[in-house]
């Protein structure tokens with residue numbers, strides 16, 4: 001097997017938890033129109049078709065800003081903005097309608113390609129679009145009349161959900177219709193946020209013209225919790241106006257219940273796939289809660305736990321556990337998740353008669369080691385032992401002696417183990433045994 005084959009298999013396996021996690025989830029994706037027709041457009045469309053075939057529910061909102069700018073420039077017309085928002089007069093509105101119609105057709109055409117030797121072969125992507133967005137005029141703000149620039153009034157979530165249930169991609173232009181029959185120009189990034197919050201989507205992905213959110217030194221911020229993001233905005237620490245705006249949409253969305261908002265550059269080939277299917281994304285991820293979740297394991301976590309522990313069992317660091325054994329003992333396990341993927345686990349086995357408990361199968365995925373997570377899981381296990389009036393915790397380890405010593409464990413002999421455990425002790429494995437008194 002060549003190195004490339006091995007790399008491919010490794011990559012495919014590492015992506016598999018994400019395939020499971022994303023299935024059936026709703027993602028609202030904002031597509032910056034500068035990418036439409038660019039060199040990267042075909043690749044991006046293939047990636048969207050791939051997500052659709054993995055049964056991810058996709059809503060695609062596209063912007064018209066770049067098309068409008070170039071059309072207005074062609075006619076030597078000038079765009080008028082106030083606070084970064086376009087003031088749409090009736091002539092500009094006509095240009096916007098034209099641009100939106102053309103872009104919509106281009107996206108639909110690209111998603112309809114069924115050529116062989118591409119991910120689009122037999123993909124049969126069905127796109128649905130319509131008058132899903134009701135809008136109202138933005139009105140007069142700071143004495144400035146925004147004319148045909150509007151804001152969202154309501155969204156036909158029921159209809160959109162029906163299309164998504166049928167595995168159709170819902171395509172939404174940045175236009176909204178009013179009960180008076182007027183058409184309003186909507187800011188696509190804000191519309192994306194509103195569609196996502198009204199739908200109760202799982203993620204927003206801004207495929208934008210920026211790489212992500214960068215700090216004052218120009219360094220890309222890879223991850224932010226919503227409270228941090230808010231602080232950055234309040235303290236004016238995001239110099240770029242477009243990034244500032246995206247971040248404030250992200251903060252709003254997270255506060256309204258969207259778990260994750262991603263900002264990535266639409267011109268990065270494969271960026272969407274890398275962001276969604278690898279541990280290290282390519283842009284900025286803003287998260288509504290702290291990234292790691294710690295909870296009691298359930299049977300649904302068994303596959304994830306096995307993925308984490310099997311490599312360590314194979315290398316002899318951990319004792320082998322069958323799926324059946326894991327199923328029987330699952331309530332002893334605590335799992336740590338990031339983005340719904342298990343990145344750590346640990347188990348506590350009580351020996352109530354002897355008032356002691358064993359910590360076992362404490363593992364942190366290699367990418368997340370040395371950042372206090374192991375200790376976090378251990379504390380939960382210790383807490384559980386205390387709640388059960390346990391006097392001491394012991395552990396059998398071949399590789400983590402010093403780690404447990406630093407947590408206050410001391411070495412003991414096999415004879416000091418509870419009888420039941422002593423009978424099972426594997427002398428060939430020769431694990432060291434450590435104990436920590438809790439009182």
Ligand SMILES: CC(C)(COP(=O)(O)OP(=O)(O)OC[C@H]1O[C@@H](n2cnc3c(N)ncnc32)[C@H](O)[C@@H]1OP(=O)(O)O)[C@@H](O)C(=O)NCCC(=O)NCCS
Nearest residue numbers: 360361362363364369370371372373374375399400402403
């Ligand atoms: C042991 C383990 C759970 C620690 O998790 P972790 O999240 O990396 O650890 P923490 O971040 O809480 O602690 C990091 C500190 O412990 C040290 N450390 C990590 N693993 C260690 C080990 N095996 N032996 C000694 N010290 C270790 C680190 O160097 C770091 O020290 P520093 O802060 O002085 O740099 C993890 O290394 C692991 O999964 N090991 C393989 C499975 C295993 O042996 N489990 C124990 C038996 S059940």
